[in-house]
Amino acid sequence: MSDSTDKILYCRCAFSQVVPVKTKEEVLEKLCDSGRDFECVSDLCEMSARRDDRLGELLEGDGKVKIAACYPRAVKWLFHQAGIPFPEDGSVEVLNMREDTAETISKGLLDE
Amino acid sequence: MKDSKNPIQVILYEGSGTTPISSGDRLALTANLLDQGYSVSRVSQNASPGKNQAASAIIVLGQFSEAAPEIMDASGKTRIETRDTTGLNHESILEQVEEARESLDAEQNQPGANGAWKPWFPVIDYDRCTNCMQCLSFCLFDVYGVDDEKQIQVQNNDNCKTNCPACSRVCPEVAIMFPKYTSGPINGEPVRQQDVERESMKVDITALLGGDIYSSLKTRSEKAKSRFSKERSPDKALDERKRCMIKLQQSGIIPPEVLAELDLESLPSAEAIQQKAKEMAALQNKQG
Known part of the structure; x- marks a missing residue:
C-alpha cells in the first residue's frame, strides 16, 4: 500500500x-x-546528462519512492550513470508511462 | 557538459499559513513550468525539512495568509525567492515565476527552445555489459572511456551524435540504451532472446565487412595514410573518409540522416584512429 511517507516522482520527458x-x-x-x-x-x-546532484535527493526518503517515467531498465541506469546508486531492495518502483495506461500508472502511484 | 544549467526548483507551498491552490491551477501551473524546464515540488505540512539542498535556485509560491515570508538558505549556497500568489490565476503566477527567475539571475535548459539541446547519450546497462569494449572500439567520437578499474563507461556525453544509436546496434549484449530512442530494445525495453540473437547477427555482418567496423576503418585509414603520404592531398584523405562512411551507411548501423549531418572533416584523423587502436589493444591485453 502507498502511504503519505511514500515519495512520488513524475518525469515530464x-x-x-x-x-x-x-x-x-x-x-x-x-x-x-x-x-x-x-x-x-x-x-x-536531462538531469542524468548533467549528473545533477538533485537526482540523489529525489531517491531519499523514509518510505518508498515511486517514479512515473519510462522503462524501468532505462531509469535505473540513468541514475547510475549520474553517479547515483539505484536501490535494489524494492524501495524504488518505476512505473512506465511509455507502455502502461494513465489509469494503471495513477493507481500504482496513488493506490487509488 | 555542453549545457550544464541546473533546473530552477519551484516549490508550490501549500502548508500551514497558506490557502491551498485549486487542483486545476495546480495542474496548469505544474505542466507549464515543467514544459519550460523547471522542476516542481508540491509541499504541504507533511513535508520533511532539509530537502532541495542540491538546488541552486528556488522559487517558493504560496497563497500566504499574511505577508510572504522571506526565506534564506543558511549555507548561502541556494538563492531563494518567495512570491505570494493569492488571487492570481496560473497565467499571472507564471509571470511571477519569470520575474522571480530574473531576480535570481538563474538560467536553465529549456525544452523545445530554438536550438534546444536534446539529452541524447548512451546509457549502459551494467547487468548486461560484459566489458567487451565493442562500443569503445566502434565510436569514433570518444564518447566512451574506461574508469580506473578498466570498466567501460560513458565519459563524454556531448560528443555523441544526436539520434545516432550506432554503438547500441553493435553491442553484442544489447547493453546500450538511448532512452530517447523510439523503439526497443534500444529505448530501454526489456531485452528478449531474439534481440540478443539479432544483435549477434549484426556483429557477424560487421565481421563480413572486414573483421569489424573498427578494423575496417583502421585498414582504410592505413591505406589512406599511405596514399596520403605519397600524394600529399587532403582531398584524397577526405575522399577516403567519405568512402568509409558510405560503407558504414551500407551496413545500416548508423542512420543515414546522422551520416548526412556529419562533418567529415571533424572525424578523427587516421593517426588518431591508429592511436585508439593501440590503446584498445593495450587495454584488452591487460584484461586478457
Missing part, C-alpha cells in the same frame, strides 16, 4: 516527446487532484 502526451497529461492531472505531495522534474535524462 519535456526534452523529447517519447512518452505519450495523453498518458503523461492524465497522470499529472490525477497527481494534482490527489492532494498528495509530489516531486516533478522536466526530464530525468
Whole structure:
C-alpha cells in the first residue's frame, strides 16, 4: 500500500516527446487532484546528462519512492550513470508511462 | 557538459499559513513550468525539512495568509525567492515565476527552445555489459572511456551524435540504451532472446565487412595514410573518409540522416584512429 511517507516522482520527458502526451497529461492531472505531495522534474535524462546532484535527493526518503517515467531498465541506469546508486531492495518502483495506461500508472502511484 | 544549467526548483507551498491552490491551477501551473524546464515540488505540512539542498535556485509560491515570508538558505549556497500568489490565476503566477527567475539571475535548459539541446547519450546497462569494449572500439567520437578499474563507461556525453544509436546496434549484449530512442530494445525495453540473437547477427555482418567496423576503418585509414603520404592531398584523405562512411551507411548501423549531418572533416584523423587502436589493444591485453 502507498502511504503519505511514500515519495512520488513524475518525469515530464519535456526534452523529447517519447512518452505519450495523453498518458503523461492524465497522470499529472490525477497527481494534482490527489492532494498528495509530489516531486516533478522536466526530464530525468536531462538531469542524468548533467549528473545533477538533485537526482540523489529525489531517491531519499523514509518510505518508498515511486517514479512515473519510462522503462524501468532505462531509469535505473540513468541514475547510475549520474553517479547515483539505484536501490535494489524494492524501495524504488518505476512505473512506465511509455507502455502502461494513465489509469494503471495513477493507481500504482496513488493506490487509488 | 555542453549545457550544464541546473533546473530552477519551484516549490508550490501549500502548508500551514497558506490557502491551498485549486487542483486545476495546480495542474496548469505544474505542466507549464515543467514544459519550460523547471522542476516542481508540491509541499504541504507533511513535508520533511532539509530537502532541495542540491538546488541552486528556488522559487517558493504560496497563497500566504499574511505577508510572504522571506526565506534564506543558511549555507548561502541556494538563492531563494518567495512570491505570494493569492488571487492570481496560473497565467499571472507564471509571470511571477519569470520575474522571480530574473531576480535570481538563474538560467536553465529549456525544452523545445530554438536550438534546444536534446539529452541524447548512451546509457549502459551494467547487468548486461560484459566489458567487451565493442562500443569503445566502434565510436569514433570518444564518447566512451574506461574508469580506473578498466570498466567501460560513458565519459563524454556531448560528443555523441544526436539520434545516432550506432554503438547500441553493435553491442553484442544489447547493453546500450538511448532512452530517447523510439523503439526497443534500444529505448530501454526489456531485452528478449531474439534481440540478443539479432544483435549477434549484426556483429557477424560487421565481421563480413572486414573483421569489424573498427578494423575496417583502421585498414582504410592505413591505406589512406599511405596514399596520403605519397600524394600529399587532403582531398584524397577526405575522399577516403567519405568512402568509409558510405560503407558504414551500407551496413545500416548508423542512420543515414546522422551520416548526412556529419562533418567529415571533424572525424578523427587516421593517426588518431591508429592511436585508439593501440590503446584498445593495450587495454584488452591487460584484461586478457
